[in-house]
Amino acid sequence: MTEPQPQPRATGTQWPRWEVFKQDAPGRPHQAVGSVHAGDPLHALLTARNVFVRRPAAVSLWCVPEGDLLTTTPEELVTTPALLDASGTSGTYHVGVKRTIRRSMTFVDLSGTVNAGGPGDALRQARTLHPDALAWMVFPESAVVRTEEDAGTVDSWFAPARDKTYKQQQYYGVIGRHASELKRAGRMPGRAASEESA
C-alpha cells in the first residue's frame, strides 16, 4: 500500500478528508460515493467500508486524500481557466466524469486513466475525452489506497453485505397495530370516527 502524504490540516484537531470510490461488481467502474475523515490510509479504508459497504454489495474500495483531487465544471473553467495549468507530479491520472444530475448516491464514475504532466494537464485531457460532461475529477494513481484483493479480505469486507438487502419502509414491523389498520377502523386521532369507534 502506498502511503500518500497526509494533507495539511486546517486545525490540529481535524483528520484529513478522503474521497471514497466504490466498485459494485467486477468490471464496473469505481464510483465516487462520498467521503470519510480518517488519520491514515488503512483507517480510511476500514472507515469507508463501515460507512459505505454495509449494504449493498461491493467488491473494491479506493480512498484518495482530498488534497490530491482536482475537480471542476465547464462553468468554473470559464471563470478560472488557470485550473488547467495546475502543476503537480507527472504520471498516471484517473479520470472521473459526472454525466448526469439524475443519479443519487454517486458523484462521478471513473472512466479510465491518462498519462499527464500534472493535474491540470490531466484535466485538459479529461475535457477533451469527455467534452459533454457536467464535471470532471482527476487524481494521480500514486495517491490511491485500495482494499486488498485476496480472498480473505473480499470475504470479510464485502461478502457479508451481499446477504443484506435494503428494506422498504413499509416492510418494517410496528409495535402493536399498523397505522393503516387503525385508520380503517376510524381510530386515528384527528380523523372522522366511524360509528363503531368510541
Next chain:
Amino acid sequence: MTATQALTGAQTQALLLKLTVLADDEIILAHRCGEWTGHAPILEEDIALANIAQDELGHAGMYLTLAQSLGGSDPDHVAFWRGPDDYRNTRLVELPKGDWAFTMVRQFLYDTSEALWLEAATSSTYAPLAEIAAKAVREEKFHVQHTALWVERLALGTPESERRTQAALTELWPHAAQLFQPIQGEAELTAAGILPDLNAAHARWTDLVTRHLTQKCGLTLPDAPDTQPGRDTHTPHLAPLLEEMQSVAREHPDAEVW
C-alpha cells in the same frame, strides 16, 4: 453439508445452554455498542459501532433461532423477558461503556475471541452450527481488523490516549478469561465434534492478543485471577442495562411484529 446428526437428549440440553451463553454475550455487548449512537468521537465511528452492534445482534439471532429449533423459547422472548438472574453473559460485556479506549479494548478482546471460536466452529460436525459460524466469522474478522487498528492507534497515539488505553486494559484484562469458561457439558460436546475445543481457542487467543497488545501496541498486561465466578454471577451494571433494553418490549407485551 452432511445431513444433520441427531443429538442425544443430554447433548441437546448442553447445546441449548451454549447457544444461550453465546447469544447473551452478543446481545449485551451490542447494547453497549448501541449506547455510542450519537455520541461516538466522529460520525464515521458512530456508524461503525452501529454496524457492529447490528452484526452482533444478527449473530445472537442466529444462535437463538437454532436454539428455538432445539426446543428453546422464541428469540425475542429470550432477549426481552429474562432478568439479570437468567442472563448468562460474561461480566466483561456488561461493564459500562466507559471512554472510547475502554470500548475499543473491550471490543478487541471480545472480537478476537469470537473470531477464533467461530473459525474453529466452522468445522463443527453439527451442520446448523457450522453454517452459522461460516456466516458470522466473516463479519467478525472485519470487526477484529477495525478494533485492532483502533487499539494500536490509541496505544501509540498521544500520552493521554496511551494512558486511557492502558487503564482500560488494566481494568478489562482480569475479566477476559471468562470468555473461555466452559459450560456444563462442554467437554462432551467437544468430544463429539459438535463444539470446537475451547482450550485450543483460548491458547490461540492468548497468543494473538498478547502479541498485539504488548509487542505491537506496547501495553502491559496486568495479572489476571486464576479462577472466575460463573456466568450466573453479574456486576450491578447488568440490571439497569436490561431495564433499559427491555423497557419497550415490556411496555408492549402483546406486540406482534418487531
